[in-house]
Amino acid sequence: MTSPISTISGVKLANIGHLNDVDYTGWQEEYSINFSDVASTGAMSTGDTVTINGVDWEAGLEFAEYTCGTIEIRNGSGLEIVPAAYSDLYSVNTYVPILSASISDMLGEVPNKGDILCLQYIIAFSGSDGQQYAHNSYEAGGGMFWNGTRGGDQRWIGGRMLGISGNPHWGCFVATTNQVNVSLAGYDDHTAPAWETVFQFMGQSAIVSSGPITDGAGTLEPPLQQVGSFSDGSPTRYYMDSPGGGFVAGAGSWTGDESNIMGAITPANAGIMLYAQKYRESRTFKATFKDFRLFRARRHF
Amino acid sequence: MADDDTITIKGVTWTANSSSYGGPEINSSGLVLSPQNGSGFYNSTPADAPTLSANISDIVPQLNSGSTICIQWTIDYSVDSGNAYPDHNYEGVGVTMWDGANNGSWHGIGLKSYNNDTYGGNLWCPWKGAGTELNNGSQAGNYNSFEIVWTFDTQTGIVSAPIAGSEVLDPPLSASVRRAYIPGAYGTNSFWTKQNSWVTHPDVMTIDNSKVLLYSQTENATSAARGFKGIIKRFRMFSVRADYRWQ
Numbered sequence: 164m165t166s167p168i169s170t171i172s173g174v175k176l177a178n179i180g181h182l183n184d185v186d187y188t189g190w191q192e193e194y195s196i197n198f199s200d201v202a203s204t205g206a207m208s209t210g211d212t213v214t215i216n217g218v219d220w221e222a223g224l225e226f227a228e229y230t231c232g233t234i235e236i237r238n239g240s241g242l243e244i245v246p247a248a249y250s251d252l253y254s255v256n257t258y259v260p261i262l263s264a265s266i267s268d269m270l271g272e273v274p275n276k277g278d279i280l281c282l283q284y285i286i287a288f289s290g291s292d293g294q295q296y297a298h299n300s301y302e303a304g305g306g307m308f309w310n311g312t313r314g315g316d317q318r319w320i321g322g323r324m325l326g327i328s329g330n331p332h333w334g335c336f337v338a339t340t341n342q343v344n345v346s347l348a349g350y351d352d353h354t355a356p357a358w359e360t361v362f363q364f365m366g367q368s369a370i371v372s373s374g375p376i377t378d379g380a381g382t383l384e385p386p387l388q389q390v391g392s393f394s395d396g397s398p399t400r401y402y403m404d405s406p407g408g409g410f411v412a413g414a415g416s417w418t419g420d421e422s423n424i425m426g427a428i429t430p431a432n433a434g435i436m437l438y439a440q441k442y443r444e445s446r447t448f449k450a451t452f453k454d455f456r457l458f459r460a461r462r463h464f
Numbered sequence: 465m466a467d468d469d470t471i472t473i474k475g476v477t478w479t480a481n482s483s484s485y486g487g488p489e490i491n492s493s494g495l496v497l498s499p500q501n502g503s504g505f506y507n508s509t510p511a512d513a514p515t516l517s518a519n520i521s522d523i524v525p526q527l528n529s530g531s532t533i534c535i536q537w538t539i540d541y542s543v544d545s546g547n548a549y550p551d552h553n554y555e556g557v558g559v560t561m562w563d564g565a566n567n568g569s570w571h572g573i574g575l576k577s578y579n580n581d582t583y584g585g586n587l588w589c590p591w592k593g594a595g596t597e598l599n600n601g602s603q604a605g606n607y608n609s610f611e612i613v614w615t616f617d618t619q620t621g622i623v624s625a626p627i628a629g630s631e632v633l634d635p636p637l638s639a640s641v642r643r644a645y646i647p648g649a650y651g652t653n654s655f656w657t658k659q660n661s662w663v664t665h666p667d668v669m670t671i672d673n674s675k676v677l678l679y680s681q682t683e684n685a686t687s688a689a690r691g692f693k694g695i696i697k698r699f700r701m702f703s704v705r706a707d708y709r710w711q
Binding site: 277279335337341342343363365366368397398400401402403404405406407408411412413414415416417418419420421423424426460462463 | 530532590592596597598615617618619620622643644645646647648649650651652653654655656657658659704705
């Protein structure tokens with residue numbers, strides 16, 4: 164060692180400093196709805212909007228000339244989405260009834276690309292007969308972060324309950340086909356009513372969680388604090404980093420294109436979609452959304 | 465400095481290595497790295513180059529999983545004769561994040577100025593350890609100021625530089641004459657996992673294992689003969705964090 168740092172003059176070697184907590188605000192609830200308290204809309208048509216707490220929510224029922232179901236907010240009940248037979252959200256298909264809104268509208272500004280968002284909602288299921296939860300193939304309902312596009316360029320990420328072959332499944336799903344569905348066959352309870360997706364633009368990464376698996380009503384907890392257990396004891400939570408399939412291009416490689424790391428759901432196009440689907444015609448299946456919340460943790464850069 | 469010598473600068477302990485390849489020295493010019501023949505760690509161990517390193521968690525002690533860090537530095541180049549910038553094949557100077565692995569499978573995101581005859585001279589070269597470079601003729605230029613921005617939870621990096629020749633350090637992400645991105649550098653990408661890969665995957669840069677490594681290199685005897693030196697003048701780090709928790 165030839166020279167201690169204290170003897171150096173005029174050189175800012177190792178000018179080491181740090182600025183912690185720049186723009187630190189922690190989680191902030193930015194927007195919320197209790198759909199049960201919203202005035203009834205009657206059956207909504209495609210393009211109809213309902214303004215809730217200052218944000219316009221738009222109904223979309225048609226895709227490729229098919230009417231995919233119905234959407235209605237009923238005071239005292241909630242947002243009721245009834246999918247038509249053969250409705251489907253998968254691959255290039257958007258044959259589902261969707262109620263959607265803009266993240267920017269909920270925040271009152273376009274989010275920063277460093278922001279981390281948390282979507283939460285309570286969902287209940289019912290059927291005209293049989294089990295009162297999603298179990299027939301492919302009854303489903305959930306809420307997703309969404310790029311606002313239908314068809315081949317559609318991108319979403321989030322969680323849902325999905326019926327497969329008579330059993331309910333806890334599912335996490337990133338467009339257009341990348342999903343994990345955990346069977347709840349043999350469980351005493353059959354659905355997860357409280358859902359959450361934490362999403363960040365950089366890396367298009369997400370954490371999908373639910374509260375406990377219960378046939379009860381469910382409750383929402385603060386972000387990343389609600390978690391139940393699968394039968395093997397593992398938490399009802401899955402993680403996704405840098406998804407491919409049109410989200411993040413060239414993971415692990417250098418690129419000169421910023422859009423490769425910010426991906427398909429951008430601060431400008433980010434929205435929320437609430438939807439339901441079913442395959443069989445045999446019964447009326449309905450998803451009813453109750454509470455909805457959006458949180459943000461700022462990380463501006 | 466001899467191997468494993470340490471120096472404490474503003475409360476942070478920095479460790480020297482690879483005296484046999486030149487070792488680091490701090491003098492009135494700055495941190496002087498004089499690489500000797502055969503030094504370098506492209507797909508090999510960082511022990512094969514003169515280095516000075518420190519734990520990132522020591523430099524920025526309050527990082528959390530939502531933190532984004534920014535590492536900035538300036539470099540001067542010195543020779544006894546000829547072009548001071550890296551001018552002979554594989555002469556170079558840089559800074560990289562480093563997971564501490566002393567083998568050819570080290571991990572880290574870095575940025576260097578180094579000469580590659582294949583691509584026509586001195587390059588501004590982003591580097592992902594141990595052997596993924598953004599390395600082509602369009603990267604040519606003589607740069608003195610550099611920046612790495614790194615987000616732990618998504619293993620995503622952004623590297624930048626201001627205009628060639630500038631020794632200015634601007635606020636994070638202000639310099640954009642040169643810029644490159646690396647999404648999902650390590651970890652489990654595009655797979656749903658039950659535990660977040662950046663915590664559990666064995667091949668990721670975490671707050672606990674991440675160091676900064678300041679180094680120089682050359683792979684020919686001519687460099688040492690002409691007295692090529694990399695001199696790191698200024699170094700600083702920033703952090704921005706969001707207080708959310710990954711479990």
